[in-house]
Amino acid sequence: MSLSHRIGHGLLRALVTPAGRRFRAGLDDLEAVQRANLSRLLSRVAGAHRDQVLPPVDRHWRWEDFARALPVTGYQDWQQVIERQRRFGEGCLIRSPVARYQPTSGSTSGVKWLPYTEMFLSQLNSAIGAWLHDLYRQYPRMAHGSHYWSVSWLPNDMRQQADAHINDDMKLLSSGRRLLASLTQAAPESISLAQTSEDAQFATLVYLVADAQLSVMSVWSPSFALTLFDRLFDWRDELVDVLRRGEWGRRQASLQHLPCPRSPRAAAMLYDWQGAPEPALFAALWPRLALVSAWDTAASATWADALRALLPHADFQGKGLWATEGVVTFPWQGHTPLAYQSHVYEFEDLDSGRILPPWALREGQEVQPLLTTGSGMLRYRMQDRVRVSGHLGSVPCLTFLGRDDGVDMVGEKLSAVFVQQVLDALPLADGQRVVTLLAAQDCDGEGRAGYRLLLDSDRPEVPADSARLATRLDEALGQQFHYTLARNLGQLAPARVLCHRHMREHYLGLCRDLGMIEGNIKIEPLRLWPGALPAALRLPAARQGEVDSCAV
Numbered sequence: 001m002s003l004s005h006r007i008g009h010g011l012l013r014a015l016v017t018p019a020g021r022r023f024r025a026g027l028d029d030l031e032a033v034q035r036a037n038l039s040r041l042l043s044r045v046a047g048a049h050r051d052q053v054l055p056p057v058d059r060h061w062r063w064e065d066f067a068r069a070l071p072v073t074g075y076q077d078w079q080q081v082i083e084r085q086r087r088f089g090e091g092c093l094i095r096s097p098v099a100r101y102q103p104t105s106g107s108t109s110g111v112k113w114l115p116y117t118e119m120f121l122s123q124l125n126s127a128i129g130a131w132l133h134d135l136y137r138q139y140p141r142m143a144h145g146s147h148y149w150s151v152s153w154l155p156n157d158m159r160q161q162a163d164a165h166i167n168d169d170m171k172l173l174s175s176g177r178r179l180l181a182s183l184t185q186a187a188p189e190s191i192s193l194a195q196t197s198e199d200a201q202f203a204t205l206v207y208l209v210a211d212a213q214l215s216v217m218s219v220w221s222p223s224f225a226l227t228l229f230d231r232l233f234d235w236r237d238e239l240v241d242v243l244r245r246g247e248w249g250r251r252q253a254s255l256q257h258l259p260c261p262r263s264p265r266a267a268a269m270l271y272d273w274q275g276a277p278e279p280a281l282f283a284a285l286w287p288r289l290a291l292v293s294a295w296d297t298a299a300s301a302t303w304a305d306a307l308r309a310l311l312p313h314a315d316f317q318g319k320g321l322w323a324t325e326g327v328v329t330f331p332w333q334g335h336t337p338l339a340y341q342s343h344v345y346e347f348e349d350l351d352s353g354r355i356l357p358p359w360a361l362r363e364g365q366e367v368q369p370l371l372t373t374g375s376g377m378l379r380y381r382m383q384d385r386v387r388v389s390g391h392l393g394s395v396p397c398l399t400f401l402g403r404d405d406g407v408d409m410v411g412e413k414l415s416a417v418f419v420q421q422v423l424d425a426l427p428l429a430d431g432q433r434v435v436t437l438l439a440a441q442d443c444d445g446e447g448r449a450g451y452r453l454l455l456d457s458d459r460p461e462v463p464a465d466s467a468r469l470a471t472r473l474d475e476a477l478g479q480q481f482h483y484t485l486a487r488n489l490g491q492l493a494p495a496r497v498l499c500h501r502h503m504r505e506h507y508l509g510l511c512r513d514l515g516m517i518e519g520n521i522k523i524e525p526l527r528l529w530p531g532a533l534p535a536a537l538r539l540p541a542a543r544q545g546e547v548d549s550c551a552v
Contacts, residue, residue: 005213008183009143013136019126020133023332023341027393030340031359035063038344038372042066044095044119045376053081053093054378067346067355072370072379075112086113093376094119103481104324104413111481114324119374124327127339131320131330138333139315141290145215146186148208150224186211188258195254197488201231203255206242209270210263214286217311220319222294222303223410223449223491229277229310230490236270243267279312289314298402302441302531303410321400325380326371328398335390335397344372346379361388361396368404383415407439407528409449410491412483414439420525422476423453426469431458435503436524442532443493450493451477452537456503470497498537510534 026033038061046059054070054077061069084090086101096119103111136143187207194200205228208214219225232239241249246262248255266285273281282289292311296304296318308316320329320336326343329336338345338358345358347367361367369382383406386398402408406415423434435454443450453473474495478484486492500506513534 002213004183005144005146009136012132012184013143016129016132016136019129020137022126023130023133026341027337027395030338030394031357033340034344034358037341038063038066041094041119041344041372041374044374045093045378048092048095048376053078057378063357067357067379070379072348072355072381073377074381078377078380079112082113082115085115094374096120096374096376102324112324114377115375117374117376120326121374123342123374127327127330127342130332130339130341134332135291135317139291139317141288142216144290145213145288146211147184147216148186148214148218149216150219186214190257193257197485199251199254201228201489202235202238202251203248203258204228205231205235205239206261209239209266209285210243210261212263212265212286213288215288215290216293217286217289217291217314218293220295220322221411221491222296222300222307224489225292225294225307226303226310227489227491229282232270232273232277233275236273236275240267240271243270277310279310282311283313287313291315291317293317293319295319297400298408300409306447321369321384321386321398323382323384325375325377325382326373328369328371328382328384328386329400332392335392336399337392337395337397340395343374346370346372348381350385358396359394363388363390366401367398407526409439409441409528410486412480412486412492414477414480414483414526416524416526418480419477422473422479423525425476426472428455428469429457432456432499433504434525435507436527438527438529438533438537440529440533440537443496445532445535448493449491451495452533453495453497454503454507454537455497455499457499457501459501466497466499470495473497506536510537 042057042061043059045057054073057070058065078093081091081093082101085092085098092098093115094117096117098115098117099121100116101113102116103113187204191200191203191207194203208217208228209232217225238249242260243263244267246260248258248260269281269284289311292307292314293316294300294304294307296316304316304318317331318336320327320331320339322328322330327339328345330339340358347356347358347361347365347369348354349356350366350368355370356367365388367386367388369384369386371380371382372378373380383404385401385404387401388396389399390397403413403415406413406417406419408414419437423437426434428434433456435456438452438454439449440452441449443452451473453470474487477495478487483492487494
């Protein structure tokens, strides 16, 4: 282990220890901590120039006053004042300086910009500090090498807006923690400034493959890592050449701001490699890998299993529930407790519709979080469904069940509302009817995720305009920038259109084959298809008879 790694890990562990101790010490004081969080936050919100987004806020409100006086909100309630604040510096949601505006997808709009204030970042740091403290305690080998904390790159056509708005995990840390963490990083955050997502992928692979000291790989979507590993074969010859010479070659113009690693050892291993991703290759590349961290619940479970199988020599830890709007849970000693020291939390019981404080949650309830955070957004409804799985002291532990408004296989974040708007605008031929848009975790029999539009038709012949329709569909879905990013990175296959004279009956039969009850099968605009797509929906047209599979 290098001296910089030893110093970085030692200082970072010392810096996050107080956060871990505070989290553990307050586990029996949930209600008191949450009421104190609300009091501090209201003192910052009261008096801010909010342009009357909500009724005036009283800094002296108790919890019950707050919950009674203010409605539940969504992004649309805050969008106008955030846009004025971001573009013109007018108005503010809370008396705390804005460090940057973070982009994310909305349910019906292409991009939402969320204010990351100093207070909000401090709240995130509270959770990150406790999480890192627990990681170092549970996985001591992670302190013996370098770390890769992923950068979620923006789509190519948004890169001119990137500057300070890079979705870099390190930017969630305070400046002090970020400085210390940088001493341990395998890949520099400036990779995200590459001109294209492909160049950023390539540079990331070069840095990772060249680093035999790698001890932690932390990504959000496991498919992100799997796609990187697939690129090893696609770019093997170029990777070998770059690693041998220590020069970027044809990508020099895009990556000139980065020093190019040189590793004859890694180049020789890739040169001798037969081409199939396998545990032996990754164990040889990263013999010190101690921990892999990624989403492993809901739609990510399949991809997490695949990633785990490729890296069996490392421990695996699932992520908690983090969103651009805030943190809900994080892993702690084998559980996923509420990040109760960060924001103010409420939960809607999805059976009764009642809004509950976190100390009123009971095991087995399925709920939807409402966040009040240092961004100044109050009682903000998250579109996530979680189940109360138990408690640590008085703090509820929550299991993420999935998005409540759509599908998110690889981070593309498509909502049912948005998809319905896309489908309504498609130029369908006479006699064509939309059955559903299938989000297939394995759309081609090779484990690749993608979207398949199922159309019912009155006509037996193959539609002549299906390829053009598939192109329109892919472009329309790309209005959500996370979908475009997933396509740029190769995480999603191109959208296809499948038209059949009896598609509705065919689809309902497939649902029955999954064990769904006839009367409970609902035709929906967007449906997640778990596992492999049935062969009848992915074979080439020549082998499907009436079923037409049209690639973009």
